[in-house]
Amino acid sequence: MKHLRTSALAMACCGLLFNAPSAFASKDDDKDDDKKKKKTATAAKPVSPRGLMLANTCVGCHGQGGSSLGPATPTISGMAIDTFTDAMKAYREGKRPSTVMGRLAKGYTDEDIAEMANYFVTQKFVRVAQKTDPAKVKAGKKLHKDNCEKCHEEGGFKDEDGSSILAGQWLPYLQFQMADFNAKKREMPEKMAKRLNAMIKDNGDKSLEEVAHFYASQQDKKAK
Ligand code: HEC
Numbered sequence: 732m733k734h735l736r737t738s739a740l741a742m743a744c745c746g747l748l749f750n751a752p753s754a755f756a757s758k759d760d761d762k763d764d765d766k767k768k769k770k771t772a773t774a775a776k777p778v779s780p781r782g783l784m785l786a787n788t789c790v791g792c793h794g795q796g797g798s799s800l801g802p803a804t805p806t807i808s809g810m811a812i813d814t815f816t817d818a819m820k821a822y823r824e825g826k827r828p829s830t831v832m833g834r835l836a837k838g839y840t841d842e843d844i845a846e847m848a849n850y851f852v853t854q855k856f857v858r859v860a861q862k863t864d865p866a867k868v869k870a871g872k873k874l875h876k877d878n879c880e881k882c883h884e885e886g887g888f889k890d891e892d893g894s895s896i897l898a899g900q901w902l903p904y905l906q907f908q909m910a911d912f913n914a915k916k917r918e919m920p921e922k923m924a925k926r927l928n929a930m931i932k933d934n935g936d937k938s939l940e941e942v943a944h945f946y947a948s949q950q951d952k953k954a955k
């Protein structure tokens with residue numbers, strides 16, 4: 732019973748979330764406002780049979796609904812439409828380093844990507860408990876608060892403005908991404924680069940590992 736009520740509440744809450752951006756629009760300039768409206772409109776579209784069929788080909792690696800069984804394949808459930816689209820196009824154009832996605836993404840048109848984005852955004856991010864180091868998690872939590880929280884909101888649970896969901900993401904995947912960012916193999920926003928470089932300068936290379944452990948350890952919203 733309790734379960735049923737919780738999911739009804741979650742649905743009510745999501746309805747609110749989809750409507751939310753317009754409430755905050757006054758703070759942003761017009762361009763941002765337009766972008767958010769577009770995102771909301773796309774998110775509301777029902778998933779097409781073709782979208783579902785295409786997304787099914789990703790299950791072998793990314794898991795049911797995009798929730799991966801790890802360890803180097805990220806969970807892609809719940810990725811914001813823009814984040815998903817940017818990632819697929821960056822792979823396709825060889826702008827983002829990869830082991831398999833670069834080759835794979837070449838097989839999809841912009842329309843295919845849009846159909847799949849529309850599917851994955853509706854899927855629940857299912858987190859699997861991972862072994863993390865408590866001392867690193869503790870240090871990483873502070874580093875996150877000081878350097879990363881502005882964009883990776885709510886302990887990394889929220890994909891706002893293309894930042895991806897980090898909470899409960901697979902540790903090896905996070906470690907690879909941090910290494911790629913640090914080696915300048917993967918592009919990041921200028922402001923993130925500033926924060927990341929400052930973090931490493933003040934806390935050493937070990938801080939990359941600590942933030943990765945913190946995000947990987949995040950299982951429950953209350954835990955943050
Ligand atoms: C053979 C396994 C495999 C298949 C099949 C696969 N992926 Fe991936 N995917 C990966 C791996 C591994 C990564 C990490 C990047 C890399 O090394 O290629 C990844 C990364 C991604 C990311 C980036 C996630 C993030 O957090 O930025 C997206 C988006 C993605 N895949 C979408 C898809 C979609 C959509 C499909 C189906 C059309 C698909 N993948 C099929 C293995 C796979």
Ligand code: HEC
Binds near residue numbers: 919
């Ligand atoms: C100014 C906003 C901003 C700040 C500050 C920021 N990030 Fe990011 N982060 C982003 C965006 C946007 C992306 C998506 C990058 C892309 O286009 O590939 C991202 C991507 C990432 C990813 C990869 C996610 C994935 O699914 O592949 C990791 C890991 C990450 N950030 C960690 C951090 C850490 C650690 C910090 C603090 C040191 C930080 N970020 C600070 C905006 C930010």
